[in-house]
Amino acid sequence: MLKLVWVDELDPARTDDVRRLLLAARESDGRPQVRPTGPLPEEFHGGRHLLGQLDAAEDDLVGYAHLDTAGDAFGRQVAELIVHPSHRGRGHGAALLDELLRTASRPRVWSHGDHPAAAALAKRFGLERARELLVMRALTTGADWPEPKPMRGLRLRTFVPGEDEQGVIDVNARAFDWHPEQSAFGVEDLRRAEQEDWFDPDGFFLAENESGRIVGFHWTKVHEANPDRFGGEPVGEVYVVGVDPSAQGGGLGKALTLAGLRHLRALGLRQVILYVEGDNAPAVAVYRGLGFETVETDVQYAP
Missing domain, CATH: 3.40.630.30 (Gcn5-related N-acetyltransferase (GNAT))
Known part of the structure; x- marks a missing residue:
């Protein structure tokens, strides 16, 4: 018993x-x-x-x-x-x-x-299926990930610890006001993440406008090898891609995604994963176009 x-x-x-x-x-x-x-x-x-x-x-x-x-x-x-x-x-x-x-x-x-x-x-x-979270994966070898095209009035750079936290969180709050977890992510959460072994500012890409305001970001992550998952290899992750609503619709999200994917491939990683809401059809379509396929599904059940 x-x-x-x-x-x-x-x-x-x-x-x-x-x-x-x-x-x-x-x-x-x-x-x-x-x-x-x-x-x-x-x-x-x-x-x-x-x-x-x-x-x-x-x-x-x-x-x-x-x-x-x-x-x-x-x-x-x-x-x-x-x-x-x-x-x-x-x-x-x-x-x-x-x-x-x-x-x-x-x-x-x-x-x-x-x-x-x-x-x-x-x-x-x-209990009923209330939410589906797709785990998608792409192989880096042979992937068609061209260098992001320059965007008028915007430039890409990497994250500077101690300077960019508030700007990133401001974008995050506006981009993910609908999200059950990401919308609650704050400056202190980001600072704690910076202390983790896996944190790498060189893999944290920002887009800023001509006035220097951050309008988008792509935070990548590298997972250490898990012998029971993904063939026992270390894998990269498209951890978070956020674009300010004021900058959406012009291809910035794809440009940021490509910058991160090319970075992860340059590290020698053979696989990249990401998590995306199953009902986010536009995002799923973009990722499929970049070579990602669904390999797992996480389900949240609710009364």
């Missing part, structure tokens, strides 16, 4: 328990992106933690759920739910989800990879 316990904070021992479960899930599913040491991934910070243990082995964590009680930019609580690969198919996922739905306020629950078992579980509990 599964014993379920809610905790508001993970002490070091419980953090290690959760880490072992996440690493086992990564080996089986390719995700989440978790390291053997250091902090847990950001999506498991704060909020509340639901631990599922077997009565017969108190130290054996077989299920885990994280509830973001603060919610997304629109105040909707969001949950991640993971069952240890060796303990799947035994009803533990249903027990975790039942407890989540009884405790949380109409949470949205992620299913990474659109797993059929998750779809069946969602149907059983009356």
